[in-house]
Amino acid sequence: MIAKPPQTPDHAATAADLRPTGLRPLPLGQLRPAGWLAHQLRAQADGMAGHLDEVWPDVAESAWIGGSAEGWERGPYWLDGVTPLAFLLDDARLRAKVDRWVAYILDHQADDGWLGPRPTSDREETYAAHDVWPRMVVLKALLQYHAATGDERVVKAALRFARTLGDLLDRWPLREWARSRWADLVWSLHQLYDLTGESWLLELADTARRQGYDWLAYADELPYTEKVPDATLRDYQRQADGLWMNDHMMATHGVNVAMGLKMPAVWWRQSGDPQLPVLLQRLLAQLDTHHGQASGMFSADEHLAGRHPSQGTETCAVVELLFSLEVALETWGVLEPLADRLERVAYNALPGSVTPDEWAHQYVQQANQVVCHVTEDRLYTNNGPDANIFGLEPHFGCCTANRHQGWPKFAARLWMATPDDGLLALSYAPCRIDTTVRGSRIRVDVSGSYPFADEVTIRLGVDEPTAFPLRLRIPDWAEDAELTVDGGAPARVDAGTVHELDRTWAGEQTLVLRLPAGVRVEHRQQDSVSVRRGPLVFARAVGESWQRIDGVDPHTSWEVHPAEPWNHALELDPAAPEAGLDLERREVGERPFSPEGAPIRLRARARRLPAWMLRHGAADAPPPSPVAEVELDGESEQVELLPYGSVRLRVSELPWAPRPSA
Numbered sequence: 001m002i003a004k005p006p007q008t009p010d011h012a013a014t015a016a017d018l019r020p021t022g023l024r025p026l027p028l029g030q031l032r033p034a035g036w037l038a039h040q041l042r043a044q045a046d047g048m049a050g051h052l053d054e055v056w057p058d059v060a061e062s063a064w065i066g067g068s069a070e071g072w073e074r075g076p077y078w079l080d081g082v083t084p085l086a087f088l089l090d091d092a093r094l095r096a097k098v099d100r101w102v103a104y105i106l107d108h109q110a111d112d113g114w115l116g117p118r119p120t121s122d123r124e125e126t127y128a129a130h131d132v133w134p135r136m137v138v139l140k141a142l143l144q145y146h147a148a149t150g151d152e153r154v155v156k157a158a159l160r161f162a163r164t165l166g167d168l169l170d171r172w173p174l175r176e177w178a179r180s181r182w183a184d185l186v187w188s189l190h191q192l193y194d195l196t197g198e199s200w201l202l203e204l205a206d207t208a209r210r211q212g213y214d215w216l217a218y219a220d221e222l223p224y225t226e227k228v229p230d231a232t233l234r235d236y237q238r239q240a241d242g243l244w245m246n247d248h249m250m251a252t253h254g255v256n257v258a259m260g261l262k263m264p265a266v267w268w269r270q271s272g273d274p275q276l277p278v279l280l281q282r283l284l285a286q287l288d289t290h291h292g293q294a295s296g297m298f299s300a301d302e303h304l305a306g307r308h309p310s311q312g313t314e315t316c317a318v319v320e321l322l323f324s325l326e327v328a329l330e331t332w333g334v335l336e337p338l339a340d341r342l343e344r345v346a347y348n349a350l351p352g353s354v355t356p357d358e359w360a361h362q363y364v365q366q367a368n369q370v371v372c373h374v375t376e377d378r379l380y381t382n383n384g385p386d387a388n389i390f391g392l393e394p395h396f397g398c399c400t401a402n403r404h405q406g407w408p409k410f411a412a413r414l415w416m417a418t419p420d421d422g423l424l425a426l427s428y429a430p431c432r433i434d435t436t437v438r439g440s441r442i443r444v445d446v447s448g449s450y451p452f453a454d455e456v457t458i459r460l461g462v463d464e465p466t467a468f469p470l471r472l473r474i475p476d477w478a479e480d481a482e483l484t485v486d487g488g489a490p491a492r493v494d495a496g497t498v499h500e501l502d503r504t505w506a507g508e509q510t511l512v513l514r515l516p517a518g519v520r521v522e523h524r525q526q527d528s529v530s531v532r533r534g535p536l537v538f539a540r541a542v543g544e545s546w547q548r549i550d551g552v553d554p555h556t557s558w559e560v561h562p563a564e565p566w567n568h569a570l571e572l573d574p575a576a577p578e579a580g581l582d583l584e585r586r587e588v589g590e591r592p593f594s595p596e597g598a599p600i601r602l603r604a605r606a607r608r609l610p611a612w613m614l615r616h617g618a619a620d621a622p623p624p625s626p627v628a629e630v631e632l633d634g635e636s637e638q639v640e641l642l643p644y645g646s647v648r649l650r651v652s653e654l655p656w657a658p659r660p661s662a
């Protein structure tokens with residue numbers, strides 16, 4: 001860990017100064033994706049992210065750009081994802097779209113500082129007319145635009161809005177979504193403070209905290225330990241005198257939880273409380289215990305829904321948890337459990353709910369997802385019959401607009417700057433960096449196909465000899481990790497640490513980092529197993545039959561039906577899982593997150609488990625393991641386990657039976 005939190009507790013909010021962050025993203029555009037990651041972002045640009053403003057009225061005709069369609073969160077959501085995408089790819093077409101949106105929003109800022117459309121005058125004295133929530137999203141988008149362009153109009157506009165917000169919050173304290181999601185507002189206010197040093201911003205941030213929901217109430221004992229069904233939500237409403245958006249309802253809402261998890265890191269900058277990193281990890285552990293899924297996510301369909309692997313997880317919750325983890329890592333430096341979870345969610349859950357061409361997505365994904373269809377008989381709490389099909393807008397359009405931030409924000413933080421003018425690698429997806437360190441131009445080229453391959457090559461070139469520390473995160477699963485510098489003897493580097501190379505760099509040097517990953521099994525409900533290797537979660541791949549049900553190309557709606565039986569028990573020796581799993585590698589291509597393109601595969605033996613069937617339109621909970629011989633049917637067959645994100649029909653919590661030879 002670098003940037004240790006201070007040892008002296010300081011619980012009181014201080015408006016005097018803000019603690020510096022342990023890491024700082026490179027200015028947007030200095031890091032560019034390469035290899036498979038570049039193809040992934042290019043698929044976004046060529047797919048829904050890069051065209052949503054042409055095909056979807058809620059963005060195309062958004063009231064945020066003077067149209068007559070939705071003027072709330074959808075336009076800002078899209079802008080928050082497409083802005084970093086445009087600059088990471090240096091894509092002129094996307095850049096023009098972003099410029100147009102930013103210019104319209106800035107040019108139409110009201111005289112009193114309000115940003116964006118105002119609801120009609122007949123609603124003037126309602127909360128909705130003063131709802132800060134969508135403006136929280138637009139601030140995040142605008143600040144990324146500033147990080148890429150240095151456009152000072154952004155800072156001026158954001159300050160003017162923040163000034164009006166001070167008065168507004170006195171009259172209309174945060175409510176509803178804004179009350180749950182206040183940490184995102186404070187994150188933006190802190191960015192503005194870093195840019196301007198205007199101390200009143202910290203007082204405003206403290207007002208938002210006092211008006212906001214206290215997510216730390218979760219940390220000591222999570223009050224929501226079971227699935228929150230409709231009946232419970234109605235109880236909450238009754239307890240709150242009929243108020244639907246009451247605190248219990250909002251605090252069990254999966255997307256709010258994912259966003260609220262950034263609160264400890266955001267508030268640490270202002271309070272300095274050394275307990276906050278511990279509290280965040282405790283919060284995550286409690287969510288794992290009661291609602292955790294194999295992908296590193298928690299269930300949210302759309303409220304916390306327990307550990308059943310067929311409960312859904314909303315796509316917005318995935319991208320919001322990623323951003324919360326990124327903020328935490330940025331704030332505190334590398335805390336390995338958070339970095340490990342960031343990779344697990346980014347390399348599994350993120351691609352897991354989207355078609356490989358990036359045109360269609362699901363509202364909710366499932367860890368055990370054996371059919372994606374429209375069905376009235378469903379397991380979800382309050383998501384509709386179409387929540388797990390693939391399309392433009394299944395169930396509800398928030399994810400349609402919001403999901404695009406996932407890859408670009410993750411990619412932009414693969415490598416970050418450290419306070420001592422160094423560079424730190426958080427994850428090793430291929431990328432190129434062209435930056436300046438201590439006045440010297442530095443180029444870094446990261447090749448290899450991590451996380452699909454175990455070896456990463458880092459070429460570092462400097463124009464003139466320059467001393468600076470280069471730090472490499474060594475994941476805690478990489479027990480036999482080795483580092484070779486310029487063809488020298490490989491040196492052992494310790495798993496779960498940040499390895500530092502503090503030296504004078506000259507010319508071009510090549511570092512080869514080997515991160516060998518063993519197969520591990522994680523025991524889950526009823527002793528079923530999920531299989532992991534490095535940051536990848538593996539799922540039994542089920543043959544997919546795609547059936548067009550609606551929509552027009554290219555944003556068609558699809559059901560996905562199993563083309564083969566999915567109800568198998570793995571033949572496994574849990575004490576030595578690798579013994580029964582054969583690893584196959586293929587060249588990494590443009591679409592590693594597709595069944596055909598999966599560059600790493602595990603072959604396993606399995607037997608049919610006929611009693612395991614569908615229930616409420618989804619795979620029933622896996623029967624208890626180890627499965628007895630009498631429950632099994634037929635001969636042992638070969639099945640393939642593919643990366644979770646490479647398959648849309650999958651079983652990632654698997655029942656198992658003892659291997660015959662074990």
Ligand SMILES: [Zn+2]
Pocket residue numbers: 314315316317397398399400402
């Ligand atoms: Zn959503």
